[in-house]
Amino acid sequence: MSRITRPLRVGIIGTGGIAGQHIDGYKKAEGVELVAACDVVESRAIGMKEKHGFQLHFTSWEEMIKHADLDAVSVCTPPFAHLEPTIGAIEAGLHVLCEKPMALDAIQAQQMVDTWHRVRVTKHNLFSVGFQSRFGKNAQQLKRFIEAGELGDIYYVRAAYLRRRGVPAWGVFTNKALNGGGPMIDVGVHVLDLSMWLMGHPKIQSVYGASFRKFGNRANVFNPWGSWDPAKYDVEDSAFAMIRFENGAALQLEVSWALNLPRSVTETLICGTDGGAQLEPLTLFQEKHGTIVDLVVPEKVTEGQDTARQPNHHAQMIAWVEAIRSGTQPLVLPEQALQVSKIVDAIYASSEASASVSF
Numbered sequence: 193m194s195r196i197t198r199p200l201r202v203g204i205i206g207t208g209g210i211a212g213q214h215i216d217g218y219k220k221a222e223g224v225e226l227v228a229a230c231d232v233v234e235s236r237a238i239g240m241k242e243k244h245g246f247q248l249h250f251t252s253w254e255e256m257i258k259h260a261d262l263d264a265v266s267v268c269t270p271p272f273a274h275l276e277p278t279i280g281a282i283e284a285g286l287h288v289l290c291e292k293p294m295a296l297d298a299i300q301a302q303q304m305v306d307t308w309h310r311v312r313v314t315k316h317n318l319f320s321v322g323f324q325s326r327f328g329k330n331a332q333q334l335k336r337f338i339e340a341g342e343l344g345d346i347y348y349v350r351a352a353y354l355r356r357r358g359v360p361a362w363g364v365f366t367n368k369a370l371n372g373g374g375p376m377i378d379v380g381v382h383v384l385d386l387s388m389w390l391m392g393h394p395k396i397q398s399v400y401g402a403s404f405r406k407f408g409n410r411a412n413v414f415n416p417w418g419s420w421d422p423a424k425y426d427v428e429d430s431a432f433a434m435i436r437f438e439n440g441a442a443l444q445l446e447v448s449w450a451l452n453l454p455r456s457v458t459e460t461l462i463c464g465t466d467g468g469a470q471l472e473p474l475t476l477f478q479e480k481h482g483t484i485v486d487l488v489v490p491e492k493v494t495e496g497q498d499t500a501r502q503p504n505h506h507a508q509m510i511a512w513v514e515a516i517r518s519g520t521q522p523l524v525l526p527e528q529a530l531q532v533s534k535i536v537d538a539i540y541a542s543s544e545a546s547a548s549v550s551f
């Protein structure tokens with residue numbers, strides 16, 4: 193495809209919290225025109241339009257797609273409202289970046305991917321999912337180490353996104369029908385996607401999962417992020433899984449919004465035949481000349497790094513715009529996001545059945 197040289201006309205569907213990150217990222221990318229903001233709550237769409245200088249606002253994504261003459265949209269609605277606008281925008285030939293989790297479940301995610309495969313043949317539009325962790329400075333550097341063979345064959349990964357107490361008590365997060373699940377589908381997907389990418393997307397063989405709801409239905413749980421109605425809380429508050437791959441590798445995943453542990457921790461630990469690595473701080477664990485060594489990458493490698501509050505989000509948006517401009521596939525491919533959805537479904541199914549799920 194040839195490069196697009198005119199400004200890209202962009203719209204946002206769902207003008208809540210995460211939309212702000214997309215907009216700030218679009219502003220950092222060059223040659224983007226913020227054309228239309230859409231939210232079912234009109235005051236939010238208007239607020240976003242006025243704050244960021246969008247030309248138009250809508251309360252219906254269908255109307256926006258019909259009338260705003262867009263090139264691309266960000267789908268920033270809650271998970272229950274990802275499927276329809278994503279499919280509608282893909283069908284209209286737009287480039288679509290859908291927020292995580294891709295969908296409520298893998299059936300919906302598959303529908304999105306199938307639609308995209310059918311439409312892209314003639315419309316050449318791109319589709320991606322908001323797994324911004326891959327764009328982090330350390331993640332990008334670690335991927336380069338792995339691709340250069342510093343770790344050898346990766347056979348074990350431990351990924352954790354554990355909050356001691358951090359239940360998002362607002363919005364739809366604690367509602368299974370609207371959010372798809374609890375911390376596994378909410379934040380687990382980030383570390384799961386990152387791990388799968390670092391491992392080179394090996395083929396999944398089986399999943400063994402265990403999820404728990406030990407806090408959600410209790411009254412007066414200590415939670416710095418507000419309170420919820422315990423009678424309505426119907427998602428897990430922690431979940432754990434072991435994923436086996438056809439190449440023999442294993443991935444251990446641990447996530448929680450509430451768990452009695454010493455402190456909250458986000459961790460990605462990769463173990464290979466020639467070395468290991470952790471992400472924060474980025475460190476390689478190797479053996480050299482008869483001893484073990486740790487190679488630590490300093491936090492500030494160069495002056496003038498991106499000091500924005502959310503550099504991963506911004507890097508994601510800049511890369512997304514560049515992919516559209518150059519007509520190259522984005523870093524996060526739809527099939528890869530679909531695999532994440534399939535694993536999450538399998539973790540929930542395995543937990544329910546107390547048995548492993550084979551792929």
Ligand SMILES: NC(=O)c1ccc[n+]([C@@H]2O[C@H](COP(=O)([O-])OP(=O)(O)OC[C@H]3O[C@@H](n4cnc5c(N)ncnc54)[C@H](O)[C@@H]3O)[C@@H](O)[C@H]2O)c1
Pocket residue numbers: 205206207208209210211230231232233236251253268269270271273291292293322323324363378
């Ligand atoms: N990538 C990340 O790190 C990250 C961080 C936070 C949230 N998210 C994801 O982003 C999505 C949105 O989360 P949020 O925190 O911004 O939610 P939010 O509740 O703050 O905002 C969602 C907005 O979508 C609007 N909306 C709902 N249905 C709509 C529809 N059919 N058409 C148009 N607008 C509609 C709501 O009125 C609301 O204003 C979720 O999928 C969430 O998991 C991702």
